[in-house]
Amino acid sequence: MACTDDNFGKDVQNHLDAPMPWIGMYIAAASLICSLAMAADAFHGFRSNKFWLPSNYFSLNATFLTFLAVSLKLPVDLTARMWAGIDRLAKVSSLILMSTAIGNFMPSLGSMNDKEILMNVTALGILVLTVIVNVCVQIVQMRRFLDRRIMFVEEIVALIFMFLQLVMLVSSAITVPTMKKYLKSKYREMLKMASDEEQVERKKLTIDQLRAMVKKYWVMAETSCPQFVIARSATCTASGVICLLIALVLAEALLRMLMVYKTFRRTASYYDSSTIGILLFHSIGVTLGTIAPALRWYTAINFKCSEEGKRSAFKDELKIEKYWTQMLVEWKESPLPWHIRDRKWRKLLHNTKRPILSFFVRVQILVVLASKLVRIISVFIMSPIISFFHNMGKLENASYSSGSRVQVSELGLNTEPDFSRYVLLLEGEVQLPQKTLQNICNQVDKVIQIGEMQQPKKLIKLIKLFGDFRGVSEFDSSKVPSLHVHEPPNCWSLPLVTLTSISIALPNISTRNANWLLSSVNEGLFFVKFIEKCLDSNRDLVNIRNAANVVWVGVELYRKWHDNDLKEMSLKGRKSKETLQELSNKAEKTVSEFKRDVKDFLMEDPLNWPVKVIAANSMYRICRTILLDLEDDCPLTDEGMFERLTVMIADILAACLTNLPRVITIKCHRNAINHGAKAVRQAALLLGESQEILQILQQHRTPSLDPDQAAYIEKWRTFREQEN
Incomplete structure (x- = not known):
């Protein structure tokens, strides 16, 4: 009878384990979707010359959180037998992919409202903490066999980095509402300044004046874009460093596994050969996903290493600006959001809330200080390299620039207006390098050229x-x-x-x-x-x-x-x-x-x-x-x-x-930082499409x-x- 029960149990277990390779393929497919979305963001950023790579496709939302939850099934599976080298490596790669994904999520916070930030960050926090708890439970339960647990060090490092990435993202999320208020206020002030300047000028704008006006508002919209502001922040810079380090951890693990086992085909789990596909797509995802955080890190470092950034000479680099902690301070001082009649309970809850939020303020300050310290170290390491390439570029362009200045001075041509005064910066940020500003202006020219090719x-x-x-x-x-x-x-x-x-x-x-x-x-x-x-x-x-x-x-x-x-x-x-x-x-x-x-x-x-x-x-x-x-x-x-x-x-x-010039002007005057860039792009495209029409109309009274x-x-x- 016992033998019969054992056979029955084995038969049931075999039937339950039979679809596991198919589930592994499903995990691999979810990982591939995330990898392609991160690659699409990188491609779109390069194509539009936005080397800080905005999050247009891979963003923090329910869809990609679901895909990531599927791709993280291996680390949260406490009962699967996964002791072979390839199995352990697939688990580690899952954690590293999650860390990389969080780094890619960072700029997308700028596209959300306060409620969306709260809901999505909470959901991500629950997912990450669930993974950490599951891995820790498995480590504790299997502590007798830790000496045979392959990739244990890499697994712990991946867990730590994943948690740090979550901390960086939460720190940035706390800043976003205050940052947006500041940007909106600054944007309104600059809009008023630009409008006053236009009223002084002639009412009938020429095509060249319209082009200059569109560029002016484009610079305002691009530099005040919340995604761009987050991408050049200290926490995003530190997140980029973590992504680079965690990618190196995966590379080390892959190389060590290849040296020890000479193959990636040994598996002992019920997922069978699908584990190889999971590892492959996780590795592809980490490789492609590291591009965006690494470039954002390099962009922020490049700003600091530029001539405009060097003027500060690292003065007040470790100063904590008000917008980093303002929201937490406001929550600390504000009354409770719930209506409680009993005064004693209200007092007790309020007294409990204050020390908790005071603790979070200190944690936020510590996180920002650590992020700024990482940025200072990065600048110290990368400054000689960046300066070398900058000097090489200057030498190559010296003769051309000299000839251009002579030609301009001889012909008496007007140079392009200085758009640096229309750059929106947060407190403590360095002025954008001239090359970056020129790239932003070149984006307008490209949009106008696209419109010119579509003229009716x-x-x-x-x-x-x-x-x-x-x-x-x-x-x-x-x-x-x-x-x-x-x-x-x-x-x-x-x-x-x-x-x-x-x-x-x-x-x-x-x-x-x-x-x-x-x-x-x-x-x-x-x-x-x-x-x-x-x-x-x-x-x-x-x-x-x-x-x-x-x-x-x-x-x-x-x-x-x-x-x-x-x-x-x-x-x-x-x-x-x-x-x-x-x-x-x-x-x-x-x-x-x-x-x-x-x-x-x-x-x-x-x-x-x-x-x-x-x-x-x-x-x-x-x-x-x-x-x-x-x-x-x-x-x-x-x-x-x-x-x-x-x-x-x-x-x-x-x-x-x-009425086209007026419509172009109205589009440029759109008072919304989230949609301002889209409206100015429409204005630039409209200017390009209607350029010849405007020339015809300007010839008539x-x-x-x-x-x-x-x-x-x-x-x-x-x-x-x-x-x-």
């Missing part, structure tokens, strides 16, 4: 046809009787969409010309919608813009206006006047039916009309206006009518696009409208009528 060629050709903005006032006549007591206002895009619909519905127009106009207006609407969304801050014209968007989908994709086939209308072989009359009648019928059937008092406001009715009212008025002009003018051929409408479209587009008036087509029309 067909739109540019259309804009060249515009005359003196007459089409802005001529597309809708006050002589046309209204179909309703109240008329809906116009936005820029609605008359453009309506005029284009009419143009491609005209008879005897070649398909090539119709397609060209359609493509040109489509390119123009990209800019028009961008301008409308940016300048319509009160969202008064949202419904009018929606009407234009709905109509344009049908016109562009299906050549239909409200289910009326425009291409079929153009092939009926009739005159332009008849086509205009048909479109006008159908539009009038739509508005009249709406007016007759709807009794809701809310619909008395044309801003609340259905989009189909708003579009129909626009079609009715524009068709009637053109028909009135046909009665006054000499009869036009179909081609002549098409050309006339094309010029009218070009006039409206040109008038709208005169534009009406002297107030910027707030120039944003709306109705204001343009009023101004033109008064001018006439």
Whole structure:
């Protein structure tokens, strides 16, 4: 009976152990995903010349914490038999991968709000402490066999470094909210300073002035980016050193294992050969993951070794700035977050809270001091090497720089403005090296160049046809009787969409010309919608813009206006006047039916009309206006009518696009450090895409409208009528 039970137990155990190699492959896959995400961050950083390598893909969140928890299954598995060299090495590599991952997580704290930081750091702390406790339990339980525990020293070192990485990350997390408040305050001050400078200058900005303005705000946004500020901090620098040391520990362990066992194929665990895959992907992850922390460490050291950093001569290097401990001090002095009625309990809890937080303040100071000491030692070691390469670079560029200065002085050319005054720094930070500042400015040039390669060629050709903005006032006549007591206002895009619909519905127009106009207006609407969304801050014209968007989908994709086939209308072989009359009648019928059937008092406001009715009212008025002009003018051929409408479209587009400099400026003025860089990038891209358009518009005299008036087509029309 006992023998039967033993056989049954062995059979059950064998069935339970059978899927372990598949679980090992799952662990290896999770490790590979983390490795690829860290590699993607490194690739993106190199590609964008951000050598501090921001965390865009591999960041501290629930997804990657889950993947890391899976990849850490070996260290937390207390019952698996893993005594072979390759098995122990796979366990050690798991701990080292976790340490490397924490080092890569550091800058991503800058992209989170306070609640996200608290939740994610807490989750990471629970995971790390769980791993440490499990490994310690296993060591205690197996203490009789420590003499046979391979890689024991490396395992302990990996545990210590993993805990230190967690301490560094928590220390940085405590600083982030205070740091962001300081940066926001400084950013607002600098925005005001920059805005005041622009008001002193000319109102009409040239392309070169726009380019300089975008660079100015780009420097402000990039240097105040919370991720960049964390990446150049003392704790992140120390974390980079730990990543380098822990990578060397893994390299030593791999080399020693190879020298002792001559192979990486010996395994005694139930994970079988999948242990080799786990070790392989962990090693790849550590190698790729060390790139970002090491480069951040080098970048911070390079700042200190630069000429700007040497001016401080390490003075006050060990000073603890206020922002490192301000949050803990505020928590210490603030009242309890819970409502407790009993005064004795409140006093007891408050008295308990104060010494605990005082202890954490001292720990924070100790961590920051240690991090700064690591940075000083790093500077001392690396300074001769960095200085050597700096001097070599200066020698190579000396002749070129000398010739450039002579050429500039002889030609009397203006040098680029000094953007160093727009760099945002925390207290105690050294000024960024000139090369780093130049790299930041070069990023703007690259974005603008990308925009230049995407310039809308067909739109540019259309804009060249515009005359003196007459089409802005001529597309809708006050002589046309209204179909309703109240008329809906116009936005820029609605008359453009309506005029284009009419143009491609005209008879005897070649398909090539119709397609060209359609493509040109489509390119123009990209800019028009961008301008409308940016300048319509009160969202008064949202419904009018929606009407234009709905109509344009049908016109562009299906050549239909409200289910009326425009291409079929153009092939009926009739005159332009008849086509205009048909479109006008159908539009009038739509508005009249709406007016007759709807009794809701809310619909008395044309801003609340259905989009189909708003579009129909626009079609009715524009068709009637053109028909009135046909009665006054000499009869036009179909081609002549098409050309006339094309010029009218070009006039409206040109008038709208005169707002581009203001939109670029507004994008640059975005008052948010988390989204400022994204907004300035949009402004730089927009400048590149619209550069030739701006050059065309600057060659013509534009009406002297107030910027707030120039944003709306109705204001343009009023101004033109008064001018006439």
